Amino acid sequence: xxxxxxxxxxxxxxxxxxxxxxxxxxxxxxxxxxxxxxxxxxxxxxxxxxxxxxxxxxxxxxxxxxxxxxxxxxxxxxxxxxxxxxxxxxxxxxxxxxxxxxxxxxxxxxxxxxxxxxxxxxxxxxxxxxxxxxxxxxxxxxxxx
Amino acid sequence: xxxxxxxxxxxxxxxxxxxxxxxxxxxxxxxxxxxxxxxxxxxxxxxxxxxxxxxxxxxxxxxxxxxxxxxxxxxxxxxxxxxxxxxxxxxxxxxxxxxxxxxxxxxxxxxxxxxxxxxxxxxxxxxxxxxxxxxxxxxxxxxxxxxxxxxxxxxxxxxxxxxxxxxxxxxxxxxxxxxxxxxxxxxxxxxxxxxxxxxxxxxxxxxxxxxxxxxxxxxxxxxxxxxxxxxxxxxxxxxxxxxxxxxxxxxxxxxxxxxxxxxxxxxxxxxxxxxxxxxxx
Numbered sequence: 548x549x550x551x552x553x554x555x556x557x558x559x560x561x562x563x564x565x566x567x568x569x570x571x572x573x574x575x576x577x578x579x580x581x582x583x584x585x586x587x588x589x590x591x592x593x594x595x596x597x598x599x600x601x602x603x604x605x606x607x608x609x610x611x612x613x614x615x616x617x618x619x620x621x622x623x624x625x626x627x628x629x630x631x632x633x634x635x636x637x638x639x640x641x642x643x644x645x646x647x648x649x650x651x652x653x654x655x656x657x658x659x660x661x662x663x664x665x666x667x668x669x670x671x672x673x674x675x676x677x678x679x680x681x682x683x684x685x686x687x688x689x690x691x692x
Numbered sequence: 693x694x695x696x697x698x699x700x701x702x703x704x705x706x707x708x709x710x711x712x713x714x715x716x717x718x719x720x721x722x723x724x725x726x727x728x729x730x731x732x733x734x735x736x737x738x739x740x741x742x743x744x745x746x747x748x749x750x751x752x753x754x755x756x757x758x759x760x761x762x763x764x765x766x767x768x769x770x771x772x773x774x775x776x777x778x779x780x781x782x783x784x785x786x787x788x789x790x791x792x793x794x795x796x797x798x799x800x801x802x803x804x805x806x807x808x809x810x811x812x813x814x815x816x817x818x819x820x821x822x823x824x825x826x827x828x829x830x831x832x833x834x835x836x837x838x839x840x841x842x843x844x845x846x847x848x849x850x851x852x853x854x855x856x857x858x859x860x861x862x863x864x865x866x867x868x869x870x871x872x873x874x875x876x877x878x879x880x881x882x883x884x885x886x887x888x889x890x891x892x893x894x895x896x897x898x899x900x901x902x903x904x905x906x907x908x909x910x911x912x913x914x915x916x917x918x919x920x921x922x923x924x925x926x927x928x929x930x931x932x933x934x935x936x937x938x939x940x941x942x943x944x945x946x947x948x949x950x951x952x953x954x955x956x957x958x959x960x961x962x963x964x965x966x967x968x969x970x971x972x973x
Contacts, residue, residue, distance in 0.1 A: 548700065565700035565742065566732070586693050588730055591795060600769065600798035606729045607799065610700050611722070611744060652794070673878045674793025 550613045554578060555622040563609045569595075570604040573619065580620035580647040584676075591675030594648040595619050601655035601674075618654070620647035627654055633692035634685070641679035648675040653689040665690050695732035699741045706829060706856070709745050714831045714854025721745050721856060723765055724799035726792070727808045751803070751858055756780045760862040764803025772797060781865035782973070783887070787818040790871065793879040803857035809910075811846045812881040816911035818871050820903035821887035824862045830855030846909050866891050866899070870969035872962045876949075882906050883950050884958040886914075888966035890926075897921045897930065902966070907944040907959050916941040917963060931967040935960040 550572070551560050559576055570593045573581045581604055584592030588606035595604045596618035620627070630653055633639070640646045649672065656663055656671045663671070668689045669682075677685060703709035713719050718740030722728050731737045745751070745765070752765035754774045760781055762771065771777065772788035791797055791805075791814050805813050806826060819826075819839040826842045828835055831854045839860075842850050851857070866889045873885035884906035891899040900921035902914040917938035924930045944955035 564697070566695040566698055568694070568729075568733075586733070588726070588796065591793070594795055597798070601795045602798045603795045606796070607725060608695070608700070608722075608729065608742075610702075611725060611746065613702075655794070671794055674795045 548610055550609050552576075552609070552612070552615060552617055554617045555619060561609075565608065565610050567609045568605055569607045569609045569612060572609040573604060573617070578619045578621055582644060582647060584644065584648070589676065590645070590648070591652065592645050592648040594651040594675060596651060596655055596658075599655075599658070601652055603674075618651070620650045626657055630654060630657070630689070630692050633688040637684045637688035637691070639681065639685040639688035641677075641681050645675055645677045649677070649685055653692070656689070657692065663690070693733040695729070696735055696738045698732075698739055700744065701741065702744045702747060706745075706748055706751065706858070709743050709748065710830055710854050710856060712741070712743050713856070716741055719743055721807075723801040723804040724767060725804075726796045726800035727804065727810065745856065746801075760784075760865060761859055762802055762862075763859045764806075764857045765801050766803075768792075768797035768800050768802065768805075769794070771802065781822075781862060781869075782867070783818060783822070783865070783869035783871055783889070784862075787814050787871040787887070790814060790873045790885075791879075796879075802860060806842065806860070807849060807851060807857050809843050809845075809847050809849045810881070811908075811910050812885075812905050813911075814871070814873065814882070814885065814905075816843050817885060817887040817903035817905050819860060819862070820911060820913050821869060821871075821889040821901045822862045822865055823889075823901065824860050826857060827859045827861060828855045829858045834858070836861070840913055843910050865889075866970075868892070868970040868973050870966045870973065872966045872969065874958055874962060884944075884955050884962055886959065886962040886966045888963070888970045890921075890967060890970040892926045892971070896923055896925055898923075900934070900967075902934070902938065902963060904938070904942075904959055904962070906950075907942040907955055909945065912942065914938045914941065914963070921967075926971055928968070931964045931971075934967060935963040938963045 582592040584590035720739035778785040869889040917934040939960040946952040
């Protein structure tokens with residue numbers, strides 16, 4: 548099936564099997580920041596923005612989001628740059644595997660709320676798991692981004 | 693993990709979707725897919741054809757003009773973020789915010805959750821306490837099913853072949869309503885959860901509805917606890933009495949997540965707290 552996806556502003560038209568998961572299609576297109584973590588819709592390492600909303604790309608078929616605007620951690624804009632710098636400054640990554648999911652969850656929150664409280668950040672980011680137990684620095688990085 | 697090979701069609705109208713679903717035994721509808729895609733990946737289900745209904749017009753949205761009408765395709769996130777709905781029926785926003793996580797709530801729909809009928813899904817107890825109707829449409833037309841009759845067992849509903857949930861209607865949402873969920877991890881399925889709706893008149897309970905998950909193989913209305921509350925003064929004693937009646941009325945399952953006794957104790961605690969929260973609103 549032909550599926551059209553606009554990823555970080557670039558339009559791609561790809562031929563996919565209906566059963567293809569969005570995460571695999573995005574990685575196949577070269578967006579390697581999108582990670583396969585638990586592969587069971589739990590860990591959030593595969594989080595991307597779809598039409599402005601955060602979603603788990605391992606839990607969607609690519610055909611379901613034909614025509615969607617997708618944002619991944621490769622995207623270059625002011626907000627994502629600010630978040631990257633803040634993650635860096637606060638040592639918000641240890642192994643780094645969850646980082647792109649964390650960045651996208653934070654990006655989704657900060658796109659609609661300028662200055663979220665720490666509680667809001669914790670609540671909003673609960674769908675991305677870090678198994679280095681580094682939440683403290685991640686939360687601080689988002690609050691102070 | 694990869695879903696099995698399957699065909700996929702995007703329905704252009706409700707009637708087209710129903711026609712395909714009624715005529716092909718191996719066809720399954722997909723909306724947000726947040727419960728179905730994991731099942732496909734686990735090969736727990738292997739449909740030959742997915743009928744995508746997410747793009748159908750007129751099946752989404754939230755309308756609080758008269759009775760509260762929520763389209764089947766409204767996502768948990770839509771419900772959580774709807775300011776007028778939150779003002780009119782806060783318990784629905786409260787319940788939505790306790791479902792999984794933000795990402796799942798972006799795509800998961802209320803209609804999909806109801807049709808999937810996971811025994812630990814959050815909407816059924818809330819909608820039972822609110823005495824909601826589930827509206828469905830199928831090959832033989834439309835009908836409304838009381839929420840209490842909709843879930844027939846684990847992953848089993850009153851839906852006939854070819855029927856789709858089109859929306860839910862809440863005619864009457866008391867302000868005094870609460871949904872309390874106990875889970876081991878943030879965003880996980882409940883061990884036990886309780887929804888309470890309470891109205892008082894002159895300090896006495898005029899209406900009480902209670903429903904729970906995690907204490908049977910399906911969502912349960914707690915009729916015996918409700919009966920204990922009829923007409924009594926709104927008080928901690930009344931809540932404790934109802935909690936005790938609720939605990940006595942169930943035979944919770946004993947499994948790897950919690951023992952039967954623990955679930956019964958949790959139920960009593962949550963009934964008490966849910967009633968207290970409802971009375972305080």
